Amino acid sequence: MDSNPGCSGFSQCWKIRSQCNQSSSDQSFASGLDPASYTFTAQGEMKCCIKSYQYDLLKSLYVMKHNQMLTDVRLDVVNETFHAHKIVLAAASPYFKAMFTSGLREKDASVVKLQGVCPTVMNKLLTFIYTGEIVINQLVVCQLLPTANMLQVSPVIQACCTFLENQLDPSNALGIAAFAEQHHCSNLYKAANEFIDQHFIQVCQEEEFLQLSSCQLVALIRRDHLNVREERDVYNAVLKWVRSNEEHRRPKMEDILGAVRCHYLSPSFLKDQMKNCDILRKVPACREHLAKIFQELSLHKSPCVPQRTPSAPCVLYIVAGFSRRSLNLFEAFSVSENKWLTLPPLPKSLSGLGGAFLRGMLYAVGGRENIPDALGHSGYVNAYDPVTSTWHSRADLLQTRHRAGLAVLDGYLYAVGGASGKTDLDTVERYNPERDQWELVAAMNTARVGVSAAVVNRLLYAIGGFHGVDRFKSVECFHPEKNEWLFVSAMNQERSGAGVVAVGQYIYVAGGMGLSGQLSSFERYDTEKDIWTQLSPMLTARSALTLAVLDKQIYAMGGFNGTSVVDTVEIYNLETDQWRVGPPLSCPRSGHATAAPFKTCNFTSATQSRSCPMMKAARNSPLALM
Structure with a gap:
């Protein structure tokens, strides 16, 4: 048993x-x-x-601290006293851990005096140490972050940085960046400077900008990634800074002007400044500097300083075109998302139009209405603002133009050749965005329809095209100082309706209509050596296509293959001389316009803009005074 x-x-x-x-x-x-x-x-x-054990344990310790149960240290902060447990402080803060476990005199002390700490901030930190919770606002963050940094309470440091990053605004970004640098908050410092780069135009309108030292200003305007529409924005910001305290700052103007990339200012702007700017008249060295650059620009050589490359999203815009009828479809290709996004349609359905970016605006110029109810050539000009995502009407062309070339030179928009009704055009007109006005310049030597246009080193090139039964391989070059067109080396073969894009000193030309049909051939013009070179052909022969460059790659989009309009997109690698198939267009189209901002404006919808009412209210906050 x-x-x-x-x-x-x-x-x-x-x-x-x-x-x-x-x-x-x-x-x-x-x-x-x-x-x-x-x-x-x-x-x-x-x-x-x-799961709630840790929380309950902290809660019990907090109650014990509040009732001074088993507390073994008293923290004296100014005229206030806080009781705590050494082991809890040491577990939460490497600062206290070193104090209580090393050979420091405070190791066995029951009273510790903390210098340079605000009692309110200390109370918030102790509450966090015992509960894991803290409330951060604009009134306390500027004192809380330095104290948390001193006591090495990492979660609170991160929380403060997150709060400040969320508060970034043009009115306080410079102050937050300086604050972050002072307290070695590298992630916040990086985020603040990225915000400054992206919103430079707004930042330089604020009081913080005018309070920069000359050294700080030079460091700022030297940055490669400032998101400006044109270098004139940087130049004007410098003048504004000088004028805010002219007597003291004018002597520093020469050194500061050297940080502005004046080679990207137009000659007409330089000439106007040398003649009319009151500050330059008082600083002869600055006038001499601009005069030297003016002379260098007239030589049409590659600038000795690089162009700014803002860290804006890579976006490619494609406007209107033809697919059985003229279209008003407007889309953008996001490289990061690798997809096409639909945008507000062009006010008119057009094909054979031109497109180009000028001062942060996308211009859609000319074209032809080819729809069941209408057929006719257009002189319409519309400008799209990527920030507000809206179209705006601009002054019409002096004459209607279909299948014209379009390019930007010295801050002007040039419309080259094309057809007006049954007339092939040799005329060229340019648009002044400040006056919203078109004017004629010298005509080409040859009328050209389906002509392609590109600009390199302040020279405008008109490439190929046709007139009557003649198709051209000839190329003309426009010199703005002389207001005349001169022939340069011809392409390797005749073509009209080709895709063209400029990259550095080169002009790339793809496809088009040749003497016996659509072309797949691809060639490159060296503007400095006046030589054309054959490159690897496209995978698909087509005309009425467009080219654009994004992220060191050339995109060849749409067109007509001799039988049908296509949605084909091919991508060319500039380094390997190889083509590959890219994501197709949302629909087949030819005779469309394509343009890519030179990373000078953000692809941001109006609802995503940081100029929302909440952000405007932040300008009146204490952070705006940092």
């Missing part, structure tokens, strides 16, 4: 339960009576996890 029947019964029960568990997978369930969860394993063990 078993001497201990109670134990025997328990062992038998345990054995059966263990065998049962081993015959099935691990089981777990949560008790309905408490927040604990229980997990049974195949080895007959049970794991108990009480």
Whole structure:
């Protein structure tokens, strides 16, 4: 007979339960009576996890601190006293851990005096140490972050940085960047400077900008990634800074002007400044500097300083075109998302139009209405603002133009050749965006329809095209100082309706209509050596296509293959001389316009703009005074 029947019964029960568990997978369930969860394993063990245990423990310690139970240190901050537990402080703060565990005199002290700390901030930090919760606002963050930094309470440092990053606004970004640098908050410093780069035009309108030292200003305007529409924005910001304290700052103008990339100012603007700017008249060295640059620009050589490359999203815009009828479809291709996005349609359905970016606006110029109810050439000009995502009407062309070339030179928009009704045009007109006015310049030597246009080093090139039955491989070059067109080396073969894009000193020409049909050939013109070079052909022969460059790659989009309009997109690698197939257009189209901002404006919808009412209100906050 078993001497201990109670134990025997328990062992038998345990054995059966263990065998049962081993015959099935691990089981777990949560008790309905408490927040604990229980997990049974195949080895007959049970794991108990009480998720609220840490919170309850902290809560108990907080109550004990509040009631001064087992507290072993008193923190004296100015005229206030805080009781705490050394072990809790040491666990939360490497600063206190070093104080209480090393050979410092405070190791065994029951009273510790903290210098340079605000009592309100200390109370918030202690509350966080004991509860894991803290409330941060604009009134306290500027004192809380330095104190958390000193005491090495990392979660609070990160929380303060997150709060400040969320508060970034043109009125306080410079101050937050300086604050972050002072307290070695590298992520916040990076975020603030990226914001400054992206919103430079707005930042330089604020009081903080005018309070920069000359060294700080030079460091700012030297940045490659300032998001400006044109270098004139940087130049005007410098003048504004000088004028805010002219007597003191004018002597520093020469050094500051050297940081402006004046080679990207137009000659007409330089000439106007040298003649009319009152500050330049008082600083002869600055006038001489601009005069030297003016002379260098007239030589049409590559600038000795690089153009700014803002860190804006890579976006490619495609406007209107033809697919059985003229279209008003307007889309953008986001490289980061690798997809096409639909934007507000062009006010008119057009094909054979031109497109180009000028001062942050996308211009859609000319074209032809080819729809069931209408057929006619257009002189319409519309400008799209990517920030507000809206179209705006501009002054019409002096004459209607279809299949004209369009390019930007010296801050003007040039419309080259094309057709007006049954007339092939040799005329060229340019648009002044400040006056909203078109004017004629010298005509080409040859009328050209389906002509392509590109600008390199302040020279405008008109490439190929046709007139009557003649198709051209000739190329003309427009010199703005002389107001005349001169022939340069011809292409390797005749073509009209080709895709053209300029990259550095080169002009790339793809496809088009040749003497016997659509072309796939691809060639490059070296503007400095006046030489054309054949490159790898496209995968698909087509005309009425467009080219654009994004992220060191050339995109060839749409067109007509001789039988049908296509949605084909091919991408050319400039380094490998290889083509690959890209994501197709949303629909087949030819005779469309394509343009890519030179990373000078953000692809941001109006609802995503940081100029929302909440951000405007932040300008009146204490952070705006940092």
